[in-house]
Amino acid sequence: MKFHSCQPPEHAGHAFGGWRAREHEGLALVDRRGMLKAGLAGLGGLSLPGLLAQRAQGAAEGRPLSHKSVILLWMAGGPSHIDTWDPKPERPLMNRGPFGVTQTKLPGIQICDRLPRQAAMLDKFTILRSVDARFSNHEPNTVFQSANLAAEPRTNPEAEQYPAIASIVAKLRGANHPALPAYVAFQKSRSHLAYGGFLGKQYDPFLGNQAARLPVYDSVGTDLGTTAGGEIFHLPGNLSLEQIHSRRTLIEQFDRLRTGLDQQGVMEAMGTYGRQAVEMVLGRQAQNAFDIEQEPASIRDKFGKHLWCQQALLARRLVESGVSFVTLDLSYHTASGTWDTHGDNIPPYGGIERGLGPLLPLFDHLITTLVTDLEERGLLDDVLVIAMGEFGRTPQMGTQDSTDGRNHWPVVMSMCLAGGGLRHGQVIGSSEADGGNIKERPVTPQDLAATIYRHMEVPLDAVYLDHRGRPRPIVDNNGQPIRELF
Numbered sequence: 001m002k003f004h005s006c007q008p009p010e011h012a013g014h015a016f017g018g019w020r021a022r023e024h025e026g027l028a029l030v031d032r033r034g035m036l037k038a039g040l041a042g043l044g045g046l047s048l049p050g051l052l053a054q055r056a057q058g059a060a061e062g063r064p065l066s067h068k069s070v071i072l073l074w075m076a077g078g079p080s081h082i083d084t085w086d087p088k089p090e091r092p093l094m095n096r097g098p099f100g101v102t103q104t105k106l107p108g109i110q111i112c113d114r115l116p117r118q119a120a121m122l123d124k125f126t127i128l129r130s131v132d133a134r135f136s137n138h139e140p141n142t143v144f145q146s147a148n149l150a151a152e153p154r155t156n157p158e159a160e161q162y163p164a165i166a167s168i169v170a171k172l173r174g175a176n177h178p179a180l181p182a183y184v185a186f187q188k189s190r191s192h193l194a195y196g197g198f199l200g201k202q203y204d205p206f207l208g209n210q211a212a213r214l215p216v217y218d219s220v221g222t223d224l225g226t227t228a229g230g231e232i233f234h235l236p237g238n239l240s241l242e243q244i245h246s247r248r249t250l251i252e253q254f255d256r257l258r259t260g261l262d263q264q265g266v267m268e269a270m271g272t273y274g275r276q277a278v279e280m281v282l283g284r285q286a287q288n289a290f291d292i293e294q295e296p297a298s299i300r301d302k303f304g305k306h307l308w309c310q311q312a313l314l315a316r317r318l319v320e321s322g323v324s325f326v327t328l329d330l331s332y333h334t335a336s337g338t339w340d341t342h343g344d345n346i347p348p349y350g351g352i353e354r355g356l357g358p359l360l361p362l363f364d365h366l367i368t369t370l371v372t373d374l375e376e377r378g379l380l381d382d383v384l385v386i387a388m389g390e391f392g393r394t395p396q397m398g399t400q401d402s403t404d405g406r407n408h409w410p411v412v413m414s415m416c417l418a419g420g421g422l423r424h425g426q427v428i429g430s431s432e433a434d435g436g437n438i439k440e441r442p443v444t445p446q447d448l449a450a451t452i453y454r455h456m457e458v459p460l461d462a463v464y465l466d467h468r469g470r471p472r473p474i475v476d477n478n479g480q481p482i483r484e485l486f
Contacts, residue, residue, distance in 0.1 A: 066382070067176050068420075068456050069319040070166070072327040073312075073367065073387040076141060076192045077337025080393035080406050081414035082435045083352050084112050084360070086129045094397050095434050098353045098404060109427055114360035117368040118416075123425040124371055124380075126417045126485060130429025130438045133391040133410040136445070138192075139336050141390045145194035145327075147449030147475065163464065164194035165449050166325035167203040168474050172458050177322020179285035181206035184318055185327040186214075186311045189334035193327060198466045205327065211290040212314055215307045219333035221358075223307070233287050289321035290314065303369055306362060312370045319383050324456065330363070339389050343402020351404040352397060363387075371418045384420030384455050386448075389413070395436040412438045420455045422485040446479025454481040 082088055083097045087110055090096075100113040104122035111119050111127070118125065135152060136143040142151040142159055151162040163171075170182035185193055185205035196203030213230040217223055288294055292314055303313040308330055315326040331338040341355040349355055367387055374380040392413035393406030400407065412431050418424060429441035450460055453475065460481075463471040 066457060067322075068382050068384075069176065069323065070169070070325045070384045070386065070420075070452060070456065071312075071315045071319060071370070072145075072166070072325070073363075073385070074141070074145075074192065074327055074329050075337075075339045075363075075387065075389035076138070076188070076329055076331035077340030077349075078138065078389040078391045078393065078408060078413070079339045079359075080341060080352060080356060081129070081412065081431070082393065082395065082406075083356055084115065085127045085414040085416060086431055086435055087112055088433070088435050091434060095395050097397060099357075106425060106427070112360065114357065115364045117364045121368060121371070124375070124418050126422070126424045127414060127427045128416070128429055128443050128482075129412075129414050129427060129431055130441050130443055131388075131413045131415055131448075132438060132442045132444050133413045136390045136410050137408075138340070138390045140191040140194070141337075142194045144388065144390055144445050144448065146197075147445045147479065149445065149477065151194070160195070161197040161466070162194070163197040163199045163203065164205075165452055166205065166327060167194070167196040167199050168453075168462075168464070169325050169456050169458060170196075170203045171199050171464070172462055172474075173324060173456055175322050175324050176319075177285065180289060180318065180322040181286075182324045183327075184208045184315075184323050184325070186314070186329060187327075188329045188331045191334070192329045192331060192337060198472070199464055208290065208311070208314065208318070208326075211286070212292060214292075214310055215305065217307050217332055221332040221338070230290070233290075285321065289317050289323070292317070299373070302373070304365065306366075308362065309366050309369070312366050313373075316370060316373055316377075316379070316383075320377065320379060337389070341393065341406060343398075343400045343405025345402050346400065346405070349405075351402050352406060353404050355405075367416075367418075374419060380419040381421040382419075384422070384452065385418040386415065386452075387417075388415035392435070395434045409436075411436065417485070422455070424485075426484060428482065428484050443482060444477065444479060446475050446477045447482055448479075450475045450479040450481045451485060454486070 080097070082095070083099055087099070087101045088096045089101045089110065101110040102113040102116055102119045103110055104119040106122050109122065111122070133144070135149040137152050137154055140153050140160060142153065142162065143149060145164050145166075146162040147165055148162040150156050151159045153159040164183070166183040166185075173182070175182040183203065183205045186208045187193055187205070193205065195205065209229050211230060211232045213227045215223055216226045216228050292300065292310060295313060295317065300313065303309045308328065311328050315328060318326050339356070339359065340349050341351055342349045344351045344354050367385070371380065371385060374383050374385070391408055391410040394409045397404045397406055399405045412435070429443060430439045431437065432439045453460055458474070460475050462474045464474065466472055
């Protein structure tokens with residue numbers, strides 16, 4: 001695949017830009033609608049009164065609210081399974097690749113020698129070596145993030161309407177704390193992530209890039225020495241906290257006039273949750289969660305200054321504070337993804353040695369530091385960490401006239417998981433001797449989704465409505481939780 005063949009990314013605007021927060025909508029409702037939109041457009045639905053009401057109802061009914069969450073490390077572009085978690089050291093060079101292998105903490109299990117830290121603590125991880133990615137593509141990357149095989153925009157114009165697993169979690173479970181969004185993403189390109197789709201824009205990810213100040217990198221991974229982000233929590237224009245509180249009081253006066261007509265207390269409830277919604281925007285809970293400077297220097301040093309590592313630290317801060325699902329778009333550039341290692345002659349993709357090679361030590365540090373930190377803070381049993389891309393790479397190197405590039409290979413891929421209170425320290429499934437096909441125990445995108453939903457306590461038989469009002473299952477094609485993990 002040539003660099004230009006991947007679809008150009010869409011404009012990565014704010015997920016709630018369509019609310020047009022600063023536009024007036026009529027004389028009578030200008031203060032009410034304008035103020036609420038200005039606040040809620042910034043926090044992207046994290047403070048929806050409906051979510052507050054739902055969680056209040058659950059508490060009233062005695063249903064315990066667990067603190068389960070997911071951190072997805074999205075390796076945009078598709079990492080080579082043979083050069084990471086499913087090495088083939090006995091094969092010829094053009095199959096096995098340029099890297100060696102290292103023995104892991106699990107007897108008889110080897111992984112790439114560029115992942116020594118993960119190898120040393122593989123008892124904390126599960127490796128899946130038989131993931132069926134046959135329907136997956138990228139730009140956009142929606143099949144594995146939505147668990148719907150029809151979510152392939154190059155062949156299905158409706159594909160982008162299939163909601164992300166994270167969006168389903170946001171709708172059916174909500175955040176673990178009402179002052180935080182349910183679904184946060186640190187996004188490099190809109191085409192790298194699945195959004196709310198049929199569920200509505202209120203279930204799109206809240207873009208963490210706009211809420212936290214982070215280093216700026218160019219498309220080939222060079223630190224430009226500047227930072228950006230954090231503007232979401234700035235009040236628009238000259239709007240002050242006092243003005244917002246004043247406008248909230250005016251809203252309450254309108255609501256009291258209508259409450260007299262309400263025989264079932266609906267208006268009073270809406271007023272209560274509306275007040276809470278405004279307080280979320282004004283409060284410090286979300287701002288503190290996105291402020292990495294509040295983390296002790298020793299912890300920041302442990303994670304390191306690299307952009308992806310700082311995002312990983314923020315992901316931990318967010319799930320600790322109450323976010324249910326965080327996705328990190330691990331890519332430098334906005335095309336098909338930094339892990340799309342076609343060959344050295346196609347910058348900035350690179351091949352295995354020069355393209356994938358520099359990524360692996362960085363990833364090894366990131367994932368092991370994150371898992372260790374979660375464990376040290378007593379969070380690992382609640383937080384499921386998943387690392388994957390959208391497919392594997394070809395068994396043979398040298399694609400597209402490169403020396404060691406590998407093309408897309410959706411027949412089989414590998415991925416890894418940690419945490420979530422699941423049974424780890426194992427390898428599930430296997431590929432054939434050359435890594436070209438699944439040998440045993442295939443795992444589908446629907447199986448992965450069912451595993452996530454089981455962890456997040458979302459009913460596997462739940463459905464959502466599409467734009468025509470038709471029910472669609474959140475798990476189809478007989479997807480089942482990966483039994484070895486439970």
